[in-house]
């Protein structure tokens with residue numbers, strides 16, 4: 001089936017309604033484009049579980065602060081369409097900014113809890129409000145049965161699950177495993193900002209994860225590792241790389257995202273590390 005390109009909300013909504021009339025289920029993969037293997041794995045997961053797959057490509061201005069990379073965010077729509085088609089996507093929703101945010105636009109969706117103030121929320125104060133607003137709009141426009149998000153953006157996934165639960169959104173949120181490069185670097189559209197030296201240096205994030213997992217595995221049965229002892233191992237590994245600057249490495253509850261003192265099953269260990277001018281995030285769940 002040839003990829004349908006919908007540029008208006010009306011086209012996207014009507015096509016999905018038609019699929020629903022035919023009794024077909026629909027999966028949504030929200031993206032900002034610059035697609036990579038991580039996005040492809042979300043499309044694959046949606047195609048496995050749903051009859052029709054819709055991907056959205058929209059670089060959402062409301063989730064970028066004034067000092068962030070909105071203007072330089074990589075964009076290549078034709079390449080993205082080829083990737084989507086190759087992975088069995090049926091429709092791409094690709095609106096202009098004015099289609100999503102017309103002049104009179106004045107609504108917002110936000111999570112009023114500590115969870116958006118932790119981790120990335122400390123340096124990106126308005127980011128999750130922008131994400132919740134655009135994702136709510138995408139859910140309302142597309143009307144899909146399921147939506148697929150990567151676990152690499154663990155805080156985003158937790159925030160979106162909370163939003164969908166608390167606002168009774170009639171959609172199932174599915175988290176999909178992080179896809180990694182050969183040296184373990186998590187796939188991200190922002191990896192394209194790295195020059196050759198920085199790309200090599202970026203492998204240190206995963207080395208930190210491996211060292212932490214190794215230390216957790218060596219805790220004797222019945223024993224408990226303190227969060228600090230694990231975070232220290234990660235900091236030590238990452239600080240060996242001169243190009244790396246840690247923004248945060250934290251151990252938090254996987255649901256509330258509040259800091260924890262002990263490492264138990266379900267704890268999320270997450271980090272943001274700057275490699276040169278590029279801010280990378282990664283995480284693992286114990």
Ligand code: PAF
Pocket residue numbers: 030031032058060063131134135153156
């Ligand atoms: O993860 C992303 O690419 C974006 O935050 C999302 C979910 C598409 C919302 O703009």
